[in-house]
Amino acid sequence: MGQPVLLCSDLDRTILPNGRQPESPQARPLLRALAARPEVTLAYVSGRHEALLKQAIAEYTIPVPDYAIGDVGTTIYEIRDGAWRPWPAWAEEIAPDWRGRSHDELAALFADVNDLVLQEAEKQGRFKLSYYTPADMDRTALLPQMEQRLGALGVRASLIWSVDEAADVGLLDVLPAGATKLHAVRFLMERKGFPEARTVFAGDSGNDLPALTSGLQAILVRNAHPEVLREALDTLAAKGAADRLFIAEGGFLGMNGNYAAGVLEGLAHFLPETREWLRTAVTPAQAR
Numbered sequence: 001m002g003q004p005v006l007l008c009s010d011l012d013r014t015i016l017p018n019g020r021q022p023e024s025p026q027a028r029p030l031l032r033a034l035a036a037r038p039e040v041t042l043a044y045v046s047g048r049h050e051a052l053l054k055q056a057i058a059e060y061t062i063p064v065p066d067y068a069i070g071d072v073g074t075t076i077y078e079i080r081d082g083a084w085r086p087w088p089a090w091a092e093e094i095a096p097d098w099r100g101r102s103h104d105e106l107a108a109l110f111a112d113v114n115d116l117v118l119q120e121a122e123k124q125g126r127f128k129l130s131y132y133t134p135a136d137m138d139r140t141a142l143l144p145q146m147e148q149r150l151g152a153l154g155v156r157a158s159l160i161w162s163v164d165e166a167a168d169v170g171l172l173d174v175l176p177a178g179a180t181k182l183h184a185v186r187f188l189m190e191r192k193g194f195p196e197a198r199t200v201f202a203g204d205s206g207n208d209l210p211a212l213t214s215g216l217q218a219i220l221v222r223n224a225h226p227e228v229l230r231e232a233l234d235t236l237a238a239k240g241a242a243d244r245l246f247i248a249e250g251g252f253l254g255m256n257g258n259y260a261a262g263v264l265e266g267l268a269h270f271l272p273e274t275r276e277w278l279r280t281a282v283t284p285a286q287a288r
């Protein structure tokens, strides 16, 4: 067996071909072949909650991972024999930010705010308060007021607000300040013994940028938005770390570099032995 590999990847439009660009037909079969190798530990890094992670795995026939960083970084699931268990060590790592307060105690802080409506139960977590807001909410007024109330309890939180334009609704997550995707990836590396040289992260969009520009070996899939590419390159150039990001171009094993094809192309760039694993995994039926 070769040396261990930790592949951490975003799902939507990075491994899942749910964007408007075409997917090469060999991409997901090759990803499945890669994940089946004993050297490979696979971690999905996603904003999805457990049910939506499982739905994506079934719908797109992608490999069941060894770990899933879900719920916007607030949970790391360990998956063994098909059973998903939140990893207690990660909860302990981020718990101090909440200062012992429960989800409901924190929600009670904002019970009087008419613009905040709690999202469905499956979108809530021990370390995640999620609200709907009006799409046109004046966040410059509300968010500082919320920060002030949390700060008065010593709670360290990130308030992440975005608009779902299709649904015309605002989305607000209140998360422990330490519960970022990047921190979760680094925690996994440290606790499971994966050095930077054996770890690769892949993503496509703005919420992947902190990890893409962290100095970890990182891959931007070819279908990424040009603005994300530009911002990643600017950030890395300022750090003098441009060589830590691989931008998929297509051409690897006859694939187009979008989605999983781009992930595999980048993996082969950083860890050349994986190129051979993938090349020999192409069956005549796949190599059309």
Ligand SMILES: [Mg+2]
Pocket: 010, 011, 012, 013, 014, 203, 204, 205
């Ligand atoms: Mg994505």
